[in-house]
Structure formats: C-alpha cells, structure tokens
Amino acid sequence: MTVNPSKVALSWISRFGKALESGDVNATVYSLHTDGYFRDILVFSWDNRCLHGDANLTAYLTGALDKVSIRGVKLETRGGLTPQYGPLSDKLSLRAVSAGFTFTCAVGVGRGYFYLISTDSGEWKALVVMMALADIKGHEEIENELGVYGDHTLAWTNVLQERQRAIESDPHVLIIGAGQTGLNVAARFKQMGIKTLVVEANPRVGDNWRKRYPTLSLQSPKKSNSMLYQEYPRTWPVFAPRDKLADWLEQYAQSQDLVVWTDSQPLPHPIYDNFTKQWAVVVDRAGEHVTLHPAHIVVASTFGAPRIPALPKQDGFKGPVFHASAYQSGKPFTGKKVVVVGGGNTAADICQNLVFHGAQSITMVQRSSTWILSRDSARVMFERVFPEEVDIDISDLIAMAYPMNLMRKMDEETVEQAMEEQKTTQQGLAEAGFKIRAGKDFLTLWYEGSGGYCKAVRNPPVPVADVWSIALDVGCSALISSGKVKIKQGVELAELNTDSVLFTDGSSLEADVVIFATSYENIGDTMRKTLLGDEIMDRVGPVWGLDEEGELQGCYRPTGQPGLWFAAGHFYVSRAFSKPLALAIKAIELGLMEV
The missing domain is CATH 3.50.50.60 (FAD/NAD(P)-binding domain)
Incomplete structure (x- = not known):
C-alpha cells in the first residue's frame, strides 16, 4: 500500500483540530485508536498525565475541553516535525504516520505530536497523541537578549x-x-x-x-x-x-x-x-x-546517599571496605583479592579497572540479575532518538510524546529480538554464572531506575530478586566469560570476617578488599x-x-x-x-x- 504521509496527517489533524476547537469530546476521543494513548503536559490540567482508552480519555476531557479553548490546530512546518511514514519501532513491523502540530489555548500556545496507524477498516487513527503547553501568553521563554544595555550606557x-x-x-x-x-x-x-x-x-x-x-x-x-x-x-x-x-x-x-x-x-x-x-x-x-x-x-x-549494607563483624575485617562512590583506581589493589558487590555499570567498570591494575582475584557478587546491552547497540538506539542532524529541542519533543506504558507493551514483543542480537555475549556470561535479566526492555528499566543505570531502592529493603541492574557492556563481559572476573550469583554478603566474606548461602571467600557498588538511596x-x-x-x-x-x-x-x-x-x-x-x-x- 502506498501511503502519502502529508495527506494522511493533514486529513487527520483537520478532523482532530475541528473536534478540539468545537469542544466535542466524543469526536476528539473518536480520533484516537481504541487502544490509543493521550499524553497531556499542562494543557488540560496543571499536571503531567497520560490517558489510555476511550473511557478514561472521555472522563478526563469532559468539562475540561471547553475551558481550555483549543484553537488554531495545524501541522508543524519545522524540519524534523513534518509528516513522515515509517516503522513505529525499529524492531516492529507496525508502521505509522507521525508529525508535529501547534495550537493555541486559553493561557498560551502549545505543541504536540502524534502517531497514526491504519485500522482494520482502513481509517487512520492516533495510537499516540501528545499535547504540551509551550508558553504562557505574555510570559514567553526568552531566546536571547540584544546585548546592549541602558541604551549602550551600561557595561x-x-x-x-x-x-x-x-x-x-x-x-x-x-x-x-x-x-x-x-x-x-x-x-x-x-x-x-x-x-x-x-x-x-x-x-x-x-x-x-x-x-x-x-x-x-x-x-x-x-x-x-x-x-x-x-x-x-x-x-x-x-x-x-x-x-x-x-x-x-x-x-x-x-x-x-x-x-x-x-x-x-x-x-x-x-x-x-x-x-x-x-x-x-x-x-x-x-x-x-x-x-x-x-x-x-x-x-x-x-x-x-550511597547504600552501604551494615554487616556483622565488619569492623574486624583487615582490609578496606567502602562504597563505589569512593573508588578512584585499582592501582592500590594490585595483587589483592577483591570482592565487588553489585552487577550494574559501576560494578562492571570497577572490575574492569581492577583487572587492568593486576588484582590477584576479582569476584563480582551479582545478587540478582542484570540487563546487558552492548554500548554499540545503545549508541544506535540513542542516536535514533537523538539524531545528529536534528535539533535537540525537536528530538526532545518527539521523545516526550512516547508514552512509557506503550513502551512497556512493546517490550513484550521486542525483548526476544534484543536477546537474540546479543546471544553470543549472553551465552558466555551465562556459562560463567552471570544471570541475565529478561522480560523488560532497556529503556523501561532506564526509567524505572534512577534515570540512568542503577536502581535507587526505596525503604524498606526489597527482596534480592527485585534489585535488578543495568549494564552497558564496554568490555567487562569478555572478562567475565574468560574467568578473569569471577561471578558469585544470587546471594548477599552475610558477614565479614578478618580475611574473608561469608555469604547467605553459607559459602565463604577469601578477600582483602570489599567494594559495594550497591547504588544509592x-x-x-x-x-x-x-x-x-x-x-x-x-x-x-x-x-x-x-x-x-x-x-x-x-x-x-x-x-x-x-x-x-x-x-x-x-x-x-x-x-x-x-x-x-x-x-x-x-x-x-x-x-x-x-x-
């Protein structure tokens, strides 16, 4: 099927804009797919909301649509926001027409973005619509100043x-x-x-x-x-x-x-x-x-604050015990037996650095599971969302449009492909005893964690099985697979003795140094x-x-x-x-x- 994205987008935005401007809640909701998402950033309420499904969106817009007074809905003309047709995701066959749009409302001006998919009847409806307040009238964001002050009298x-x-x-x-x-x-x-x-x-x-x-x-x-x-x-x-x-x-x-x-x-x-x-x-x-x-x-x-478990007999341990936030180099630990508690990015980087500086032995205590993604794969993923040739504010607008709950749904369909892409790496890790986290996509974990690559766990303490980590592989996987970094999996440290650590499974390990890469509160x-x-x-x-x-x-x-x-x-x-x-x-x- 040949799709003209400009024609499809213009037809849809005309209907959608007319529904908004007339205050017709039913027609507005009808513009979305029955499984669609409507993300509102300060337009219909002074909050960030994401409504899914006809009933929720109808309830949300009823009484609010008239008050907001949407006007002047039209397609964006800026590069990067004009209509285009392509895959909804790099791993899914589902294709969508997407574009940005602008509008005015009672308090100011707004920007939006949408993804349209074709229904079984051939009608184009929005799987995603995002509307965000961009500026309040009379209080717009300043781009820059002239640079001349007091009629050129002030320095x-x-x-x-x-x-x-x-x-x-x-x-x-x-x-x-x-x-x-x-x-x-x-x-x-x-x-x-x-x-x-x-x-x-x-x-x-x-x-x-x-x-x-x-x-x-x-x-x-x-x-x-x-x-x-x-x-x-x-x-x-x-x-x-x-x-x-x-x-x-x-x-x-x-x-x-x-x-x-x-x-x-x-x-x-x-x-x-x-x-x-x-x-x-x-x-x-x-x-x-x-x-x-x-x-x-x-x-x-x-x-x-750094999360540092308090362990019995810790004061009696002969060597240094500290959080990864205090780690500076593996050089002082040349020839030492080091235990690194954690399975995320920081733990991997520290283990890699310890190998470089010649630690006698390095054991990573992976308490639960870790989602592994190669740095090259992560680069491709991020550069797709933030391409070099597109202004960053435009990329941010498009990224803001994507509902996280939709991304979670797409995880279920894409995770197997992602795992398959890294099959060789993950096989070597599994053989070394490293447990791979499955069932969630990297970006979902990225949001559910602390905006990056570890999880700041709330009190009270959660079970070990829930303390997952994320790691972008920059070389540590090969060290684990080769045995240069050993894995102790599925256990916690129970106590520290003079020259060893005792685990919750009753086993012990000789150690000179213990480093807790255990994230933050x-x-x-x-x-x-x-x-x-x-x-x-x-x-x-x-x-x-x-x-x-x-x-x-x-x-x-x-x-x-x-x-x-x-x-x-x-x-x-x-x-x-x-x-x-x-x-x-x-x-x-x-x-x-x-x-």
Missing part, C-alpha cells in the same frame, strides 16, 4: 552583578544541587524570567562527576546528553569522559549566567509558611548562615532523613519511578507539598521537563494555578 559586567545581587537577596526559587539536572533547570528558569539561586555542596560545579572513578564516561552518546541551549563541540568524543563533562558543567554555569553558591547547602529543616507561600530556609554558605525566603525549593538530584528517603523531615515528606509520597499512567512520580510535577519540587533523571529528562516545571511555577506566580 555587561555591571548588569550581571546587579542581576546576581537581586537574585541572591531575594530568590524566587532555590535549587539544591548544581549537577546537570540542577543546571538545566536553572538555565530554563533564567530564560523564563524566574529568579533562581542554585546551591551546591561541593567546592566546584562539576565535582559531582570529578569525585567519581577516573575511567568513568557517559554510556550514551553526547547528543542525547546535551545541555539546554548549548550542545557539546563537534570535536568531542562520542562518549564524554568524566573530567571533560565536569569542566563543561562548570563553564556552562558561567556561560549561561547562572547564580550558583558552591560550598553551600541548606540546613534542616526548612519551614513553609502557608500564609505567605514562602519557605524560611537557612543556607550554610562556606560557614556563613544565610536565611532565604524562596517561594519554591527544587531538589535537583537523581541519587540519594532514593533521593526522597535521603531528603527525609537529612533535610526535610517526616512531616513534609509524608505529604510528598514516592519520588521517581512510574505511576499507573506511566508518568514520573513526584518529579517535574506537584508533589503534595506546596512550594516543593523534585527534578531528576537523564539529561533528556531535565532538558525536556524543565519547561513544564518552569511553566507550573510561572502559573502559580500568575495566579493561574492554585498552590
């Missing part, structure tokens, strides 16, 4: 200093954490006219990367890891090394004119005033206590213990992970505690969802959204 240095003073004396938002997430959010807020101060506990911006092991590099290609408004140089490595990324973040804060206090952190416990709608928060700024009254606090961190749990306390965090509920609709829990959306927000996840997540977060805060400021 830029003086202008910048005055802006910094205004923010430091009275920030509207306090962001905790100057990693890539905090900086992306701060950069977005700045362009949205939201006075934002960032506090960072480390002495320098980028230290959250500098303090990790030196051989660390990003496991996804640089395009997907771009910062807002400022992509990496074309000459950069495809997989950015730790120190290059750290230095990039430091210069990014400066080039984006962000106001960051380093060597600074808020003290327990901030108090929210329900009458003034402001926080009273004391910040320890290099030993000086400064009281601030922001309207909003954004906790911008993916990870909480959920950031909500750490905030409960260290900063915000039980009363506030009891209102917040889960932070990270996916809710029933496939939306992130507690991140980039209202948390239940007025004035408190969480931001976390991969570079893409903070790039894309910093905009809805900024719009929500701006809407509260303008009285459009209730606190």
Whole structure:
C-alpha cells in the first residue's frame, strides 16, 4: 500500500483540530485508536498525565475541553516535525504516520505530536497523541537578549552583578544541587524570567562527576546528553569522559549566567509558611548562615546517599571496605583479592579497572540479575532518538510524546529480538554464572531506575530478586566469560570476617578488599532523613519511578507539598521537563494555578 504521509496527517489533524476547537469530546476521543494513548503536559490540567482508552480519555476531557479553548490546530512546518511514514519501532513491523502540530489555548500556545496507524477498516487513527503547553501568553521563554544595555550606557559586567545581587537577596526559587539536572533547570528558569539561586555542596560545579572513578564516561552518546541551549563541540568524543563533562558543567554555569553558591547547602529543616507561600530556609554558605525566603525549593538530584549494607563483624575485617562512590583506581589493589558487590555499570567498570591494575582475584557478587546491552547497540538506539542532524529541542519533543506504558507493551514483543542480537555475549556470561535479566526492555528499566543505570531502592529493603541492574557492556563481559572476573550469583554478603566474606548461602571467600557498588538511596528517603523531615515528606509520597499512567512520580510535577519540587533523571529528562516545571511555577506566580 502506498501511503502519502502529508495527506494522511493533514486529513487527520483537520478532523482532530475541528473536534478540539468545537469542544466535542466524543469526536476528539473518536480520533484516537481504541487502544490509543493521550499524553497531556499542562494543557488540560496543571499536571503531567497520560490517558489510555476511550473511557478514561472521555472522563478526563469532559468539562475540561471547553475551558481550555483549543484553537488554531495545524501541522508543524519545522524540519524534523513534518509528516513522515515509517516503522513505529525499529524492531516492529507496525508502521505509522507521525508529525508535529501547534495550537493555541486559553493561557498560551502549545505543541504536540502524534502517531497514526491504519485500522482494520482502513481509517487512520492516533495510537499516540501528545499535547504540551509551550508558553504562557505574555510570559514567553526568552531566546536571547540584544546585548546592549541602558541604551549602550551600561557595561555587561555591571548588569550581571546587579542581576546576581537581586537574585541572591531575594530568590524566587532555590535549587539544591548544581549537577546537570540542577543546571538545566536553572538555565530554563533564567530564560523564563524566574529568579533562581542554585546551591551546591561541593567546592566546584562539576565535582559531582570529578569525585567519581577516573575511567568513568557517559554510556550514551553526547547528543542525547546535551545541555539546554548549548550542545557539546563537534570535536568531542562520542562518549564524554568524566573530567571533560565536569569542566563543561562548570563553564556552562558561567556561560549561561547562572547564580550558583558552591560550598553551600541548606540546613534542616526548612519551614513553609502557608500564609505567605514562602519557605524560611537557612543556607550554610562556606560557614556563613544565610536565611532565604524562596517561594519554591527544587531538589535537583537523581541519587540519594550511597547504600552501604551494615554487616556483622565488619569492623574486624583487615582490609578496606567502602562504597563505589569512593573508588578512584585499582592501582592500590594490585595483587589483592577483591570482592565487588553489585552487577550494574559501576560494578562492571570497577572490575574492569581492577583487572587492568593486576588484582590477584576479582569476584563480582551479582545478587540478582542484570540487563546487558552492548554500548554499540545503545549508541544506535540513542542516536535514533537523538539524531545528529536534528535539533535537540525537536528530538526532545518527539521523545516526550512516547508514552512509557506503550513502551512497556512493546517490550513484550521486542525483548526476544534484543536477546537474540546479543546471544553470543549472553551465552558466555551465562556459562560463567552471570544471570541475565529478561522480560523488560532497556529503556523501561532506564526509567524505572534512577534515570540512568542503577536502581535507587526505596525503604524498606526489597527482596534480592527485585534489585535488578543495568549494564552497558564496554568490555567487562569478555572478562567475565574468560574467568578473569569471577561471578558469585544470587546471594548477599552475610558477614565479614578478618580475611574473608561469608555469604547467605553459607559459602565463604577469601578477600582483602570489599567494594559495594550497591547504588544509592532514593533521593526522597535521603531528603527525609537529612533535610526535610517526616512531616513534609509524608505529604510528598514516592519520588521517581512510574505511576499507573506511566508518568514520573513526584518529579517535574506537584508533589503534595506546596512550594516543593523534585527534578531528576537523564539529561533528556531535565532538558525536556524543565519547561513544564518552569511553566507550573510561572502559573502559580500568575495566579493561574492554585498552590
């Protein structure tokens, strides 16, 4: 069958737009497939929602469609968003017509994206529709300034200093954490006219990367890891090394004119005033206590505190015992017997480094199972979503359109193919005793984990079988298959003796060093213990992970505690969802959204 994607898309958007503009809920719902997904980012409610099925969507739109007043629905003309026809997924035969569109609504302008599939009757309907608020009228995001100030009478240095003073004396938002997430959010807020101060506990911006092991590099290609408004140089490595990324973040804060206090952190416990709608928060700024009254606090961190199991007789162990976050090199452990607890990326990188530096023996304790994906396969996957030739904001819009619950369904059909592609590698791992996780796709685990490559497990502790890991293979699989890295599978450490570790199955192993690559606490749990306390965090509920609709829990959306927000996840997540977060805060400021 020959398909003209422009004709199909134009016909559908005309019907869909007419239904929206007339407030006809039934006609709007009819435009979607009966198994379709409708993702709403701040258009029909001040939240991120994803409705599946006719009944749910009908209930959601009833009463809301008239109030929103959708107008001017039309196809996008920007490159990368014009109609095209192709496979819905690289592993599925199902093909779809996709395109972007724009519209206006009562409060501003919006952007959307859709995937159309042909029904048995030959009618084209939407399997996916995403509509997102892009800007509030009169408060649009600024692209850039002219660069001439006071009719060419003011120097830029003086202008910048005055802006910094205004923010430091009275920030509207306090962001905790100057990693890539905090900086992306701060950069977005700045362009949205939201006075934002960032506090960072480390002495320098980028230290959250500098303090990790030196051989660390990003496991996804640089395009997907771009910062807002400022992509990496074309000459950069495809997989950015730790120190290059750290230095990039430091210069990014400066080039984006962000106001960051380093060597600074808020003290327990901030108090929210329900009458003034402001926080009273004391910040320890290099030993000086400064009281601030922001309207909003954004906790911008993916990870909480390192998870280090407390084991019996640990104090009696003769060698070092530490978390992977403190690992710097395998050189001090040349000739040593090392036990690495964990089966994810960090554990694999550490084991590989220990082999390079000549450790006598290396045993990886894989407590449960691991989803393995080769770095080459991951690169292909990410570059398909974030192609070099497409502007990153367009790629982000398209990625935002894809519902996670649909991706979960597609997992069931694609996982066997993914396993088959890596059959040789996985066979060698299995023969070495390494357990492969099956039944879920990499991207699903990527979202269900902490926005990357490990799972920040919530309290109370979960069974070993539920503590899965993700690893992108950059060489450790071959070391496991060859026996240079041995596997102890399906057990936990029970206790440490003077020169050995005892496992829960009763076996033991001689050891000189124990390294826990056991991930991190959920950031909500750490905030409960260290900063915000039980009363506030009891209102917040889960932070990270996916809710029933496939939306992130507690991140980039209202948390239940007025004035408190969480931001976390991969570079893409903070790039894309910093905009809805900024719009929500701006809407509260303008009285459009209730606190």
